[in-house]
Every structure is written in structure tokens, then in C-alpha cells.
Amino acid sequence: MAGVTDVVFRQLCKEQGADVLTTEFVSADGILHRNERTREYIEFDPALERPLGVQLFGGDPGRLAEAARAVVGWVQPDFIDLNFGCPVNKVVARNGGSSLLRDCPLLERVARAVAEAVAQETGGRTPVTAKIRVGWDERSINAVPVARLLEDCGVARLAVHGRTKAQGYSGEANWDVIAQVAASVRMPVIGNGDITSAHDVKRRRDTAGVAGVMIGRAAMGAPWIFSQAKAFLATGEVPPAPELGERWASILRHCRLAVGRRRHGGESAAMASMRARLMAYTRGMEGGRGLRGQLSHVASVAELEGIAARHLDEHAAGLFGAGSADEGLALTAIRA
Ligand SMILES: Cc1cc2nc3c(=O)[nH]c(=O)nc-3n(C[C@H](O)[C@H](O)[C@H](O)COP(=O)(O)O)c2cc1C
Numbered sequence: 001m002a003g004v005t006d007v008v009f010r011q012l013c014k015e016q017g018a019d020v021l022t023t024e025f026v027s028a029d030g031i032l033h034r035n036e037r038t039r040e041y042i043e044f045d046p047a048l049e050r051p052l053g054v055q056l057f058g059g060d061p062g063r064l065a066e067a068a069r070a071v072v073g074w075v076q077p078d079f080i081d082l083n084f085g086c087p088v089n090k091v092v093a094r095n096g097g098s099s100l101l102r103d104c105p106l107l108e109r110v111a112r113a114v115a116e117a118v119a120q121e122t123g124g125r126t127p128v129t130a131k132i133r134v135g136w137d138e139r140s141i142n143a144v145p146v147a148r149l150l151e152d153c154g155v156a157r158l159a160v161h162g163r164t165k166a167q168g169y170s171g172e173a174n175w176d177v178i179a180q181v182a183a184s185v186r187m188p189v190i191g192n193g194d195i196t197s198a199h200d201v202k203r204r205r206d207t208a209g210v211a212g213v214m215i216g217r218a219a220m221g222a223p224w225i226f227s228q229a230k231a232f233l234a235t236g237e238v239p240p241a242p243e244l245g246e247r248w249a250s251i252l253r254h255c256r257l258a259v260g261r262r263r264h265g266g267e268s269a270a271m272a273s274m275r276a277r278l279m280a281y282t283r284g285m286e287g288g289r290g291l292r293g294q295l296s297h298v299a300s301v302a303e304l305e306g307i308a309a310r311h312l313d314e315h316a317a318g319l320f321g322a323g324s325a326d327e328g329l330a331l332t333a334i335r336a
Contacts, residue, residue, distance in 0.1 A: 001216055004277070008257045011048050012250075013219055017226040019212070021052045025083045027096070028058030028067035040263070042075050051078035053129060057086060059095025061109040065117035068128070072121050079156070080118050082111060082130040084146075087165045098165035101146060102136040108149055115154030127156035131192075134177040137166035141174075147181045147189070155187065159214050162193035175208050182209040190214050198225065198232035205233075220280040223250075244285070244315055248308040251281050255301050268299045278304075286320035287311065 002024045005013075010021045023041055030038035042054050054077040058064045068080045084107060086097025093099075100107040115128045130150050135141035147158055160181050162173030173193020182189040188211030191204050196218040204213050218225050224242060232238045242250065255274050262270035278295040282288060294307050314320065 001220075003273075004220060006258075006261075007044060007049070008254065008261055009223075009277075010052070011045065011257075012254060013223050013226060014049060016223045017230045018215075018219075019051075021049055022081055023052070023054045023077075025055045025057045025086060025097075026071075028056055028060065028064045031056070031067035031070055032063060042071055042077075044075065044077070046076075053077055053079040053081040055081040055083050055131070056114075057083040057091060057096040059100065059106065059110070061106075061113035064110055065113040068114045069117050069121045072118055072126055077126070079127045079129050080114065081159075082114060082128065082155070085131045085133045085161050085165075087133070087168050092165070098133050098136065101133060101142065101165065102140065104142070104146065104149060107146065108153055111150050111153035111155055119154065128154065129157040129159070130155045131159040131161065133161050133163055133165055134174055135164050137164050140164075141177060143177050143181050144184045147185045147187075151185045151187050157188045157190065157211075158185070159190040159192050161214075162191070175204060178210065179208040182211075188212065192216065196225075198229040198238045201229040202232060217280075220277065221283050245312060247281070247285075248312060251278065252301065252304060252308060254281075255304055259301060267301065271299050271301070271304070274298075285311075286315060 005022065005024055010023075014021060023044065026038055026041045031042070044052050054071050054075065056064060056067055056071070058067065064082075071077065071080060083097055084100045086092070088097065091097040091099075095103075095106070100110060111128070111130065118126050118128050132143060132146055132150075134143040141164065143160055147160070150158060158181070160178045162175050162178045163169070163171065175191065175193070178189070178191040178193075182191070190212045191208050191210040192214035195201055195204060195213055195215050201213050201215075204210065215225060222241065228238050228241070254277070255271065258274055259267045259270040275296060275298065278298065279292055282291050282295065285291060291307070291311060298304050298307065
């Protein structure tokens with residue numbers, strides 16, 4: 001997810017049990033211009049993040065193929081993923097992302113060019129995968145023929161987000177279409193859309209015929225969804241979500257890691273780019289509105305430590321309706 005699944009967050013998800021990671025989407029042109037920002041997007045820690053795919057977008061088969069070649073040479077990802085799902089107008093206007101769902105001849109040329117280039121460059125060792133939406137709009141749902149076309153072009157695995165481009169992020173993901181895709185191709189299909197709990201993971205795996213599921217937004221506020229889902233699949237029990245104190249400790253750790261990795265702008269820039277993440281982490285927390293008011297201008301880790309400590313104090317004092325002895329201990333841990 002652009003702006004979300006950077007190195008730090010990917011590693012946190014991996015720690016929680018995410019099996020496969022993908023970078024934020026990266027433009028083929030950015031790769032070819034070798035700009036430094038793009039370089040940051042595709043960097044990863046091989047010891048901590050494999051298997052990892054680098055996701056590319058663009059609308060020019062030749063440039064995408066060249067960019068894919070460059071990426072496998074630079075960072076040796078485990079796979080190259082093609083984005084045919086992004087609904088953002090800036091991307092669609094340049095023939096990228098979901099715009100290719102309404103231009104299947106171009107989608108075919110892109111997929112074939114990249115699959116051939118990567119196979120040549122890596123001797124067939126690095127698969128090319130793709131991510132699609134179910135179609136451009138309600139009247140043109142074409143995920144099944146698109147999936148068959150992509151398989152024919154040499155795409156090895158396919159993730160399907162069950163919304164149309166026209167839906168953006170509204171309405172619901174259509175898992176019936178995802179199931180139809182899974183039943184129509186030989187390659188593994190990964191279902192995606194609206195998975196928010198361990199129970200959702202199991203239900204979708206059991207009923208949609210998919211080889212796996214992809215979790216996006218739910219992980220932003222609750223990265224432990226991966227460990228909960230895995231435990232549930234293995235044992236039938238869902239471990240409880242972390243207590244408030246543990247949550248703050250992991251939020252603070254995320255921020256410290258983000259500040260530590262920031263190359264430009266220092267701590268205040270790193271914390272500014274964490275603000276949206278802090279909103280996701282604190283959604284549903286007691287006293288949320290007041291808390292989010294403070295988080296909207298937090299500029300340092302020390303400031304966030306103060307906000308966390310006050311929130312835990314208020315929680316322990318029962319100001320939100322329910323106090324718990326454990327939080328006092330957690331508070332000590334945070335201050336340490
Ligand atoms: C902020 C944000 C950025 C995203 N960026 C990407 C991206 O770069 N590549 C991609 O394939 N999907 C991207 N997505 C879409 C998600 O991967 C996913 O398909 C979508 O959110 C539905 O899944 P979910 O309900 O589990 O969130 C993004 C979604 C969000 C909310």
C-alpha cells in the first residue's frame with residue numbers, strides 16, 4: 001500500500017506472521033529515471049522481508065519490461081508484481097493501474113513483455129505476479145477473462161481485489177467474482193478486500209476457493225491480525241488483541257524505527273508522515289477523539305510518549321469507564 005507498506009511497516013507485519021510482502025507500487029518511469037525516492041521504495045532487507053515482491057505500474061510495455069529488468073538486477077526480489085488495480089486518477093490518466101482493465105490488448109502486451117523480460121533476466125527463477133480489481137465498473141466486470149489472459153501471458157499468481165475501479169474503496173468487495181476467478185484458472189489466486197479479522201480470513205479461504213488472502217487496511221491499525229489469523233487457522237482459537245499498554249509500546253516502536261530510518265527531514269518529518277498511521281492505530285481506542293486531536297500535530301517521539309503515558313494514566317484511573325491493573329505495568333514499560 002502506497003505510503004503505508006514501507007520497510008519498517010513490512011517488517012512489523014512480517015514479525016506478526018505475514019507470509020508474503022509486497023512493496024508500495026513504484027512507477028516504471030521512476031525506476032528508469034533512477035530517482036532516489038524510487039530507490040527507497042524498492043529497497044528491502046533480504047534477511048527480514050523475504051519472500052517479497054516489488055510492485056510496478058505503468059502503461060508502456062517496453063518501459064515496464066525495462067524497469068522490471070532493472071529491479072531484478074538491483075535488488076533481486078522474490079517476484080515482480082504488476083499493478084492493474086490502482087483507481088487513483090493520476091495513475092489511471094497515465095494508462096496505469098486499473099485503466100488497463102478496460103484496455104485488454106494493452107494489458108496483454110504489458111504482462112507479456114514483463115513476463116518475458118523477467119524470465120530472460122533471471123533464467124526463469126523469478127515469477128511475475130499481478131494484482132487486479134474485478135473490473136472497471138459494475139457494467140464491465142471482466143476479472144475472469146482478464147485472469148485467463150494474464151495466465152496465458154505467463155503470470156504465475158494473481159491477487160484479486162473484489163471491487164471495481166469505479167467503486168474506489170466504497171461499497172463491498174465482491175467475493176463471488178473472486179471465487180469465479182479462482183475456479184477459472186490454474187494459477188494460485190489470492191483474494192483481497194474487506195478482511196478485518198481472523199474469522200474473515202478463514203471464512204474466505206474456506207468459501208472462495210482461493211490459495212490465500214491479502215490483508216490491507218486492517219493491518220494498518222492492527223498488524224497483529226496476521227498472528228491472530230494464523231493461530232486461528234492452526235488451533236481454532238483467536239488470541240486476544242494486545243492490551244492497551246502493549247499497543248502503545250508497539251506504536252512507539254514503529255515510530256522510533258520510522259525516525260531511525262528517515263533519510264531526509266529528520267524526526268519531525270518522520271513523525272509528520274506517521275500521523276495518518278497513528279490515526280489508524282488509535283481508531284476505536286477509548287477517548288479517541290481527544291487523542292486524535294493531539295496526534296494530528298505530534299512532531300516528536302518524546303511528545304508521543306507523553307500522549308501515550310497520559311492516555312494510559314487516564315485509562316488506569318478509569319476515566320474511560322474501565323481500568324485494569326495490567327496497564328500500570330505497561331505504563332512503566334513505556335516510560336522505560
Ligand atoms: C492507502 C492505500 C494505498 C494503497 N496502495 C496500493 C498499492 O500501492 N498497490 C496495490 O496493489 N494496492 C494498493 N492499495 C489497495 C490495497 O492493496 C487493497 O487492495 C485494498 O485496500 C482492499 O483491501 P483491504 O480491504 O484489505 O484494505 C492501497 C490501499 C490503500 C488504502
